[in-house]
Amino acid sequence: MMDDLWKIERGLWLEGEDLFARHIASDAVMVFPGSAGILKREALVEGLRAAPRWSSVEMAAREQVLHEGCAVLAYRAVGTREGEEPYTALCMSVYEDRDRDVGWRIVAHQQTPV
Numbered sequence: 001m002m003d004d005l006w007k008i009e010r011g012l013w014l015e016g017e018d019l020f021a022r023h024i025a026s027d028a029v030m031v032f033p034g035s036a037g038i039l040k041r042e043a044l045v046e047g048l049r050a051a052p053r054w055s056s057v058e059m060a061a062r063e064q065v066l067h068e069g070c071a072v073l074a075y076r077a078v079g080t081r082e083g084e085e086p087y088t089a090l091c092m093s094v095y096e097d098r099d100r101d102v103g104w105r106i107v108a109h110q111q112t113p114v
Helices: 002-014 017-023 041-050
Strands: 024-032 037-040 056-067 070-080 087-096 105-113
Touching: 002 017, 002 056, 002 070, 002 087, 017 024, 017 041, 024 041, 037 041
Parallel strands: 024 105
Antiparallel strands: 024 037, 056 070, 070 087, 087 105
């Protein structure tokens, strides 16, 4: 099960808005550096339409916690985009399995550049 969450997490970096929309809770909150700031689900999905996708991401120093329908993934990410310097951040995502029919969805995510 945790392997599935890591696969979703990687996909959120590399794939498009369809995967994102399937795995982000309706009340999700994400915190990004710089002008992006604190975003709710609708602003996140809209922002993805205009943002270039990452061409690769490495996730190192991976840690995970699973507790009663809640999972936390923490890691050091190095993302690359064509023609740009690599982006390195400490990241944490909180997933919740609040509806067995829907499955795991992100309720919170934060990135801290390093």
